[in-house]
Amino acid sequence: MRSWAALLLAGVAGAGAGAAATSAAQDASGRAGIEAIVREYILQHPEIIPEAMARLRSRETAQAIAADRTAIERPFAGAWAGNPQGDVTLVMFTDYACGYCRASNPDLDRLLRDDPRLRVVWREVPVLGPDSEAAARTALAAAKQDGRYLPLHRAIFAGGRADAGHLAAAVRAAGVDAGRLAADRNGADVGRELDANLALASRLGVSGTPAFVIGDQLLPGAVGHDRLAAAIAAARKRPEAG
Numbered sequence: 491m492r493s494w495a496a497l498l499l500a501g502v503a504g505a506g507a508g509a510a511a512t513s514a515a516q517d518a519s520g521r522a523g524i525e526a527i528v529r530e531y532i533l534q535h536p537e538i539i540p541e542a543m544a545r546l547r548s549r550e551t552a553q554a555i556a557a558d559r560t561a562i563e564r565p566f567a568g569a570w571a572g573n574p575q576g577d578v579t580l581v582m583f584t585d586y587a588c589g590y591c592r593a594s595n596p597d598l599d600r601l602l603r604d605d606p607r608l609r610v611v612w613r614e615v616p617v618l619g620p621d622s623e624a625a626a627r628t629a630l631a632a633a634k635q636d637g638r639y640l641p642l643h644r645a646i647f648a649g650g651r652a653d654a655g656h657l658a659a660a661v662r663a664a665g666v667d668a669g670r671l672a673a674d675r676n677g678a679d680v681g682r683e684l685d686a687n688l689a690l691a692s693r694l695g696v697s698g699t700p701a702f703v704i705g706d707q708l709l710p711g712a713v714g715h716d717r718l719a720a721a722i723a724a725a726r727k728r729p730e731a732g
Contacts, residue, residue, distance in 0.1 A: 552706035554694055561690055562703055565611040566683045567633040571640050572602050576609030578725045580718065581703040583687070583696050586625035586652040587618035590712040591700045595647055597715040601722070608722065612643065613687045615699060623684070625652040630683055631674035632666045642666055 532538065555562065563579045582598065584591045601608055614630060616622035625646055633639035642664035649656035661668055674680065691701070694708060702709040702718060705725025709717060 548707075551695070551708045555703060555706050555708065558690060558693060561686070562613075562694075563611055565633075566614075566630055568636060568639045569614070569630065569633040570609060570611045572605075572609040573607055574609065577607045578704065578722050579609045579611055580722065581611045581613060583613045583615045583691055583699055583701040583703075585614075585616055585618050585622050585699040586629070586646050587616075587622040588699045592647045592650075594700050594712045595644065597718055600715055601718060605719075605722065612639075613690070614684060615687050615691050615696070616684065617688075617699070621652040621654075621657075624654070625657055626684060627675040627680050628657055628661065628671065630680045631671045631677070632661075632664065634674055635667055635670060638664060638666045 562581050580598070580601070582591075582594070598610055602610060612629075614626035616626040629639060629642055629646065632642040642660060645660035645663045646652060646657065648663075649660050661671065694701075694703070696708070696710065698710065700710075700712060702713065702721070704718065704721040705728055707721050707724070709721060
């Protein structure tokens, strides 16, 4: 009896193994067929590859923004404008020696004027030389004087250049306390902010200025008012917005 039982069990096990092997072979054959169809489609429609890569980059960028959102959207002192409880925050990476940044200022002014729910945060990334860094340090020092960052920010760009003479004129025009400014511009907190901004830009893949972060989008370059407004509208549609 024991020998018959053993043979029966062995037969059942063998049948199960055979069925599993058949199923695995069918799965492999099915995958190979699907892969062949996909490969042929891609060869016939290579234009989908850039679109797929763009979607992948967008997804990776959104993940990078989500991982660093607090650091991205938290301003240094008073380096922000708009609604402090805004439902969308637009973050601009900027350099005072950047002509495209200057060209983008009217777009941001218009957005701030027309959108009472918007908050704008500026992140100084001085990558265009010593004058850029001097202007960025001056602006961040002014941000520690209540309400002085934005007037100075605008005055520096209005001067057309970020050299020492234009910077001094911008400080006077913006009504910044020059004595306090001299003490603050070389402070450790200002230095840490610049280092943090450069590191943050690197993590996000920001390779130049201006660059804008709105919601889960990174918009490089002077993209114009309409694209910024569209990104703000898209950010408002996200489930976590508001």
